Amino acid sequence: MTKTSCLFFGFFFRMEMCTHVFQISGIKIHDKKRVLVQGIQQLGGKYIGGSVYQYASTHLIIPQVLSCEKFLAACAAGKWVVTPDYVLDSVKNGSWLAEGPYEVAISTGAKSAFYPVRQWREKVASGRLTGAFQGWRVLLMVQEPSRREMFIRLLNAGRAKVYHIPPPSHVSITHVMAKPVTENSKSYNAPCYPVSHIVQHLFGRNCVDMNFIVTDHHPAEMKNANFVDVDFSNLETELRDYVVKKEGRPRICFLEFLGYHDPYRPQLQATETDFSNIGSMIECGLFTEALDSVRSAVFPGLLPPVPYLISLLDYAQQGNATAVFLRNFQQVMHNLLITNPPWLAPSSVKKYFTQLLQCPRCKMGLWPFLESAISYCLSSEVTCHPLPGPALPTLIRFHRDLVAFFLRLFQGELHSVTTGDFMLLKGTRISQASSSGSLLYVTFWTVWERSTLLSRAVKRLTQLLVQAAVEDYAERDEKQRLHLADTLLDLLSVLVEFWCQQHFKLNQNLVEKGLKDLAEQFAVISQDVSPVVLSELVVRVSSTRLKLVMADAIFRNLCCRNGITVGDEPLSLKKMVLSYLPALGRLARSPSDARLRTGPTSHGCTSQETGCGTQGSLVNETSLEKENIPRGLNRVNAAGETLLHRACKRNQVETVLQILALPGTDVNVKDHAGWTPLHEACNHGSTACVEALLRHHPTPVLNNQVDGVSPLHDALLNGHMDIAKMLLERAGSVLLQQTDGDRRTALDLVSTTSQREELLHSAQVGDSALRNKVTEVLNLPLLEAGSSLLAHLIFSYQQERGLSGLKQPNDKAHSLGYRLVRALETHSFQKVSLGWTDQRVVRLVEDAHTLLELSRGRYLGQVSQAVKECKGQNTQFLMEILEDLKSRREALVVDL
DSSP states (O other), X not given: XXXXXXXXXXXXXXXXXXXXXXXXXXXXXXXXXXXXXXXXXXXXXXXXOSXXXXXXXXXXXXXXOOOSHHHHHHHHHTOEEEOTHHHHHHHHHTSOOOSGGGBOOEEOSSSOEXXXXXXXXXXXXXXXXXXXXXXXXXXXXXXXXXXXXXXXXXXXXXXXXXXXXXXXXXXXXXXXXXXXXXXXXXXXXXXXXXXXXXXXXXXTTHHHHTTOOOOOOOHHHHTTOOOXXXXXXXXXXXXXXXXXXXXXXXXSOOGGGGGXXXXXXXXXXXXXXOOHHHHHHHHTXXXXXXXXXXXXXXXXXXXXXXXXXXXXXXXXXXXXXXXHHHHHHHHHHHHHHHHSOTTTSOHHHHXXXXXXXXXXXXXXXXXXXXXXXXXXXXXXXXXXXXXXXXXXXXXXXXHHHHXXXXXXXXXXXXXXXXXXXXXXXXXXXXXXXXXXXSHHHHHHOXXXXXXXXXXXXXXXXXXXXXXXXXXXXXXXXXXXXXXXXXXXXXHHHHHHHHHHHXXXXXXXXXXXXXXXXXHHHHHHHTTTSOHHHHHHHHHTOOOHHHHHHHHHHHHHHXXXXXXXXXXXXXXXXXXXXXXXXXXXXXXXXXXXXXXXXXSOOOGGGTOTTTOSOOGGGSOOTTTSOGGGSOTTTTOOOTTOOOHHHHHHHTTOHHHHHHHHTSXXXXXXXXXXXXXXXXXXXXXXXXXXXXXXXXXXXXXXXXXXXXXXXXXXXXXXXXXXXXHHHHHHHHHGXXXXXXXXXXXXXXXXXXXXXXXXXXXXXXXXXXXXXXXXXXOOOSOHHHHHHHHHHHHHHHHHHHHHHTOOOEEOGGGSTTSXXXXXXXXXXXXXXXXXXXXXXXXXXXXXXXXXXXXXXXXXXXXXXXXXXXXXXXXXXHHHHHHHHHHHHHHOOSEEOOOO
């Protein structure tokens, strides 16, 4: 052996004996690379340079996952692939640290990450494999020499054997890999693959989420090649434009107002009219005659003096006027609105109606007058001044008609704002900025309240609405009903649409907060109202935006007051399927004689941010002895963790039981990151705490996910099989259908066949236990009310968010909806929306993905057997909606 050969083999032997032999890739700044090399040498490691992979290396340093030869080869060989911090932190430590915390990963959430190299490294380290391509005998058909050598190094790193053409006769080829794939490459007696099969084998379905494709660059080019992203930025832009267009569309159309601004109909010219005789009649008490004179003098451009009409209104409210007088007065008001609509007239006409539409005695403005009219119809004593009582039937109808007049006036203003037809009587157009002086704003929002939907007047209107709904429902005889609730519903719809249209272009977040506040208000004031009344109320809402808000708030409230906790994440189609449908089954099983909560309810019970309660209100210290209250119960740390969180992390089961025994305990309380006590118990292996939580009523939400991590995923990711089986025995196989951020099911998180069989057996035990439960509906009225709310919620959500269903893609092969579906069929939801900043667009894509999953039959296992077998009309209608979603298979239609 020559001296040179001895030196070479001596060097190679020393390299093999060294435990830390490094290559570096993806670090272009020379100074950073120099610091790393010096650190490696300082700790006794070795550094190998070069642009290609060296099998003698034990570690590869890369700043992030890269599409390069060194990374792919290190993965195939089962080597450590770490970030630069591994060397830097080891230098600070003075010795090599454990590689695990520094292994390169792709983050998918707060507690979830995908480690692309780990599976092969662990298999090689355990001796199960010598490389990712062990047993492969590859016929490589790549003509370009440099590219061919690159693929040979990749395959050899994974312990594949590579052969030239033609292969030896005694060799049985297992893979033919070609670039490009031709008929000749398919002629060999072995499966033929493109070279991209190397990446697909290494990373499986995750290669899509890694934004990765195999590149065929020259090795010198390949070392700096990054992952190739599919550009979805144009899709985001188009979807954003579509969402904005949908949000700006009118929800309510008023065809009766279209003729008011017909430019081809000349306005009549009012003549001079002497109203002095009307004043004399009023002074003499001849109110009927005075009203007849006013009726004959109402023309476009001609307005009777306000004081005369105020006097007639005052007379009408005293209870002495005949039914004919009251009806004629309403006709005068109607004619005034028809001939002089304030939304098309000069500001003087708006001022005229502002002076007219107030209490003739108190003169406190439009809202007090409207509130008094509504209150009188509800036989309430809360009026701006005492009115004749007990309430007279004729006066009740008169005030109901006054409320209807206000509604018609506000509908006209909303129509004008919606169509942009702000015109003066002369036909000139004025800007929409004039809507700030509309009667709607003047009535319901002070100058300081216009940035919030839930003003004092709007809040009071919602209370009167719920009261009217209860009274209307109590009047079983249709002839006796005032149908005041319908009028107030239409009025609230107009307010919501008007306010949202004024703000959504400038501040979408403000609009979302306003609707959220309104939902909160409805949930609070409907605590003691029958579910049947509430569901019927939602059915009659004309605005899809308001119907969505009310249905969601009332459904969550029904769940809360029956001890059922639903997720507090923003409303989405996925939430309805994974959270609301299971809750509906529990509503069906609620005792029929269960009493509704009548006490005051904190906002925590309905807030979408804090869930069904807050840890701070768990206990009233005046009603419990202090020794029964765990120390630090109400203290929340910087991470938002309550004592229940902390006890579950430490497996302090006695403390957990003590907290759960307190009235009002929220078992699903979340910290700032969204983790529940059940998440923490599953993550830390606190088996006894998990048992205690599962025994609690109401039970914790088992399918709640944070960035794709459910309690079951949390348990398996941390190796707690006993807890995983416990969860499955409680909830059944439905939990196995959930996927995390990497689209992995629970079965994908275990590595052995025996563990999968254990999980499947536990799921079967859970399914059997659930099937053995009585499927009889114990509370049909509650189930029917919940089904009605959920059906209208799903239907309104699709209309409001622009989701109209699924149909064959060839109907609109180039439509935005078809391209969105194709993107979701090719890539994961996370990949499509990666880097998108508009949350409205992200929600739309998530909803589309949920619809596609429903069309494939997913999620329908969330429906309990009791609900499926119920013969109630509303429940069957809900099941038809779900089946309709399932039956539409191929593509999402977004109507453009």
